[in-house]
Amino acid sequence: MATTVDDTRRHGNLHRHADSESGTCVELGAARPLKLDCGVELGPFRMAYRTYGDLNRDRSNAILVCHALTGDQHPADPPHTSRRGWWELMIGSGKPLDTDRYFIICANVLGGCLGSEGPREINPETGEPWGLDFPVITISDMVRAQAMLLDHLGIDQLFCVIGGSMGAMQVLQFASSYPERTFAAVPIAGAARHSAQNIAFHEVGRQAIMADPDWCGGDYLRQDRVPRRGLAVARMAAHVTYLSEAALHRKFGRRLQDRPSVTYGFDADFQVESYLRHQGSTFVDRFDANSYLYITRAMDYFDLAAEHDGVLARAFADTPVRFCVISFTSDWLFPTSESRAVVHALNAVAADVSFVEIESDKGHDAFLLDEPEFFAVLRGFLRGCAEHRGLPS
Amino acid sequence: MATTVDDTRRHGNLHRHADSESGTCVELGAARPLKLDCGVELGPFRMAYRTYGDLNRDRSNAILVCHALTGDQHPADPPHTSRRGWWELMIGSGKPLDTDRYFIICANVLGGCLGSEGPREINPETGEPWGLDFPVITISDMVRAQAMLLDHLGIDQLFCVIGGSMGAMQVLQFASSYPERTFAAVPIAGAARHSAQNIAFHEVGRQAIMADPDWCGGDYLRQDRVPRRGLAVARMAAHVTYLSEAALHRKFGRRLQDRPSVTYGFDADFQVESYLRHQGSTFVDRFDANSYLYITRAMDYFDLAAEHDGVLARAFADTPVRFCVISFTSDWLFPTSESRAVVHALNAVAADVSFVEIESDKGHDAFLLDEPEFFAVLRGFLRGCAEHRGLPS
Incomplete structure (x- = not known):
């Protein structure tokens, strides 16, 4: 069998x-x-x-x-x-x-x-x-x-x-x-x-993936592309929800990374930005975008009482x-x-x-x-x- | 003057x-x-x-x-x-x-x-x-x-x-x-x-905008394009943070929109998904993506004590x-x-x-x-x- x-x-x-x-x-x-x-x-x-x-x-x-x-x-x-x-x-x-x-x-x-x-x-x-x-x-x-x-x-x-x-x-x-x-x-x-609220956060992640042109309507594997940017954004959004405000404050606060002051630009001035970007980009190497859609959907659908x-x-x-x-x-x-x-x-x-x-x-x-x-x-x-x-x- | x-x-x-x-x-x-x-x-x-x-x-x-x-x-x-x-x-x-x-x-x-x-x-x-x-x-x-x-x-x-x-x-x-x-x-x-935490949520929104190829490195106006998808995702992510879990539960809960049961797909089965998508798509008609970057950045930089x-x-x-x-x-x-x-x-x-x-x-x-x-x-x-x-x- x-x-x-x-x-x-x-x-x-x-x-x-x-x-x-x-x-x-x-x-x-x-x-x-x-x-x-x-x-x-x-x-x-x-x-x-x-x-x-x-x-x-x-x-x-x-x-x-x-x-x-x-x-x-x-x-x-x-x-x-x-x-x-x-x-x-x-x-x-x-x-x-x-x-x-x-x-x-x-x-x-x-x-x-x-x-x-x-x-x-x-x-x-x-x-x-x-x-x-x-x-x-x-x-x-x-x-x-x-x-x-x-x-x-x-x-x-x-x-x-x-x-x-x-x-x-x-x-x-x-x-x-x-x-x-x-x-x-x-x-x-x-x-x-x-x-x-959790369905809403998942929907944000799914929309980020599906908004990436490299997602190709879900067909990216056959087209030899990877929706890296969308999946990274989805991961970043989710990652914030995994931590408490207190944990983020303790780990990063408003500390800047390796610069004496803010740069008045859109680089990652703050450590928390750099950390999030890293979370997004490394996630893409280990996870499949469509799997992310399917598994978040399974969680959204979960309602044990509804079956009873x-x-x-x-x-x-x-x-x-x-x-x-x-x-x-x-x-x-x-x-x-x-x-x-x-x-x-x-x-x-x-x-x-x-x-x-x-x-x-x-x-x-x-x-x-x-x-x-x-x-x-x-x-x-x-x-x-x-x-x-x-x-x- | x-x-x-x-x-x-x-x-x-x-x-x-x-x-x-x-x-x-x-x-x-x-x-x-x-x-x-x-x-x-x-x-x-x-x-x-x-x-x-x-x-x-x-x-x-x-x-x-x-x-x-x-x-x-x-x-x-x-x-x-x-x-x-x-x-x-x-x-x-x-x-x-x-x-x-x-x-x-x-x-x-x-x-x-x-x-x-x-x-x-x-x-x-x-x-x-x-x-x-x-x-x-x-x-x-x-x-x-x-x-x-x-x-x-x-x-x-x-x-x-x-x-x-x-x-x-x-x-x-x-x-x-x-x-x-x-x-x-x-x-x-x-x-x-x-x-x-708030810097982190803003960074998610900015990354969503900048991940959109139609953002064109910020030059979309001159190239007659609009990063609609990225800006919509940014708005959706932000919008979840504007509401309480209780408010989302009262307004939407797990209610489905105009369908007897879930569709086993990635359509907006849940009312909260449809609501979020609407928030994202209507926002794009009234707001500029680069302005979103600048204003979120101004908020991130705000630290009144730091000046003193x-x-x-x-x-x-x-x-x-x-x-x-x-x-x-x-x-x-x-x-x-x-x-x-x-x-x-x-x-x-x-x-x-x-x-x-x-x-x-x-x-x-x-x-x-x-x-x-x-x-x-x-x-x-x-x-x-x-x-x-x-x-x-």
Whole structure:
């Protein structure tokens, strides 16, 4: 049903890792395709993933890590790779997601651009990149693909599913769709639906991409062009929302870069401008513009209550899952009120739920950073769950 | 020294008002040019302005209204014009800025695109539009130009200078630069310096404009092109920051526009997307892209304390001005903490200052909207000042 595939189907104009570093890629859904929410049946489709640690004999120690909008399947790459993993602080020997105890799985989301099926992969029916012919996917579709990957790996039940931001959306969807396959769930800095403000910010980014003539109506790969400027602007706009005003003030304030005074021009006089421009230009080297459209759209469409007559609690009726919901005080993109709404829904069905708001001035990105209280909460929650699950401590 | 000029020097590709509706345009600084902060001497230069009400015999009832980034000199146009004024709720017979009692002046800022000297006007030395040859201006330059306009009008002292957002920056600068010319000052939803976060949002907008090939390195007017897409994206990004999350939620939430369900595509499924796109596309018809660069830059450069060895209080030493500082609870672009910093500086020099934070969920744009408590505060403050100034009530 699933086969490990080589990399010949990838269309490359992004910086690439060697195969040995990019983890494994499997083809799923050949026999039984993935039914997408939009009605399309997708299969076979590729899923690129990475694992850390060892699966125990009971297959009971697996943790699925769900990545955010621009994340990838390399949260904790070993030191010999050139890039640092986006969750190296979290995953490793002796770290909260302890690779000595747990088997960590992280897959590139469906619609992504780092090996899993998405708009920059080759459409097998045409031999050309999918581009905008790729079907629009949802968070629910991403989660179904991950469940198929777990089938492939022979894992019936996850010990834990965990993720921040869009990762938290996947966590909530996974726990709702597959309660029997979820022992514990940790949605961090997330929400059960995307707010109007967040849809608005995403729309700004999409319009920036689509305004770039090099986007070519989505067909830039075949025309050997890259909408660099539009994608960079989209990234800059988004990046501001990931930080708090306090963090920007502490990091940059109104400090100028290597000049005694302002230049009365449109160069990057301020450090914060230079930083943003750097964020934009480096992003273009590692991310695909169409993937950005698809993944932001999936987030916009996410509204877990809507699948349950508008009542979020029904998404978790009789859930056996142990939840730990985490938010950060200075996160204005996914504020604590959104996490609180999830907790209220879980309380309404008498679910087993802990809720911690971490004091931090680092904004939404706090979930990626060194936050001792956050790590302590996670360690404690996982230790308790491991005891209940009968995992050796 | 100053002459009223006709409109032949304007370069037109924006929608235009008839002369009779666009107020008056004077040429200033012919004999004594305006010394800009960047070192350039500008003159003669044009100032377009509008007045409402009558100047009294003592010339003691003048109120200068300072507009925001994308505002203009038409805050309260009479009903026969097609456009509505941006502060119609505020200015008029019986309104807080009562045209039966006060003489209201509003000028298009230097660097603007509605008649005052700016990048889209004709550089008299070349006979071509200034474009990026226009000198980069500051809030202080804008205020000096306004003071020259007051000289032209024969007004020694303003009864009041008032404005929101960038208008508030001008108010603070005016009161600091010309305390003897300011009886009262009302900075609304403003700050004494632009924050790192706000510089970052402006930089996103500028990058969006400059990324548009139709910007032509700033030379689009001469090449008969308009960077519509870039300017629209800049406006969309900015517009999100003018509203609160609560206001966006109340106005749009996750509601779809005229369709039973999402379309699984990149059309504007959500009302908030359609609204934003409309904001972007209509803005392009009324605003010049280079002006947007210049005015955002002026705001970024604004740091009133920096002119006084970093001590904001020194900007107001021994000030005789009566201040009323106003902020709105849900304004996250110019939060109350910024107004509070101004109030602390004024307290430190024992200035006459009232400070009111208005409860509102409408975000930064609240200063443009119907906020009864805001209007009541303003009426009360102006009534008190009018008594002290000896104006008839």
